[in-house]
Amino acid sequence: MTTILFLIIAYLLGSIPSGLWIGKYFFHKNLRDFGSGNTGSTNTFRVLGKKAGIAVFAIDMLKGTIATALPIMFGLHTFSPALFGLCAIFGHTFSIFDHFHGGKGVATSLGMILGYNPKFMIFVVIIFLVMVYLTSMVSMSSIVSGIIAFLATLIFPALHFIFTNYDWLFTFVILFITCFIICKHRDNIARIRNKTENIFNFGLNITHQKHNI
Structure with a gap:
């Protein structure tokens, strides 16, 4: 029963539409009326600016971290x-x-990884930043x-790198x-193929997209 209660709390934490x-x-x-219509940090950056985007990213990430840390803090070892x-x-x-809408889950997923294994989170962030450049x-x-x-x-557990088992x-x-993120980015994938995906004015743009944001 305690496990179910904490799973519900984790869901409610994640549901906070920052x-x-x-x-x-x-x-x-209302972010749903602007840009991509998404309420995540990327659309927040586009519509509301850097400060709001950073705040939303931090909150969304923290939601995943706190939810993941809940069983650790309260000594639950069932799952x-x-x-x-x-x-x-x-x-x-x-x-x-x-109304059961929300973002694409990237920041909250990163927060989950931070709560689970900070070293692995650093690895994922490095990959993400390299890909952004x-x-x-x-999206990509x-x-x-x-x-x-x-x-x-x-691969890593077999090499005893970051994970020991x-x-x-x-x-x-x-x-x-990963499958969920790909599914949520279906429209982005279509735009990438058409060379019309939104890009930042930063990096190499190796796929030669044409829409700056």
Whole structure:
């Protein structure tokens, strides 16, 4: 019963729609009416600016970290902490406070990894930043980082690098998150193929997209 209670709490934590609330209460804008219509940190950067984008990213990431840390803080060892982080990711993308809409789960997923293994989070961040520099795109960087993170959970434990043993539930969670991120970025993938994806005015833009933001 305690485990179920904490899984629900993790979901509710993830459901906090930080981008939507910050936009409404501080900028009097509904993010769903601007840009991509997404309430995550990327659209917040585009619509509300850097300070709001950083704040939303930090809050969304923290949601995943706190949710993952819940079983550790309260001594619950029934399931891998990653399962609680996954509930927060579900909450972020299907928020009960936003008519079961939400963001794409990237920042909250990163927060889950931070709560589970900070060293692995650093590895994923490095991959993400390298991809941002190469592609100038958050969307492709998120997808590639997810794929590499999943492969790393299969390879690193065998090499005793970062992980000392396998946690198959964590591996499954990373695989699920990666597939979920790819699914949530279907429109972005279509734009990448058409060379019309939004890019930052930074990096090499190796795929030659044409839409700066």
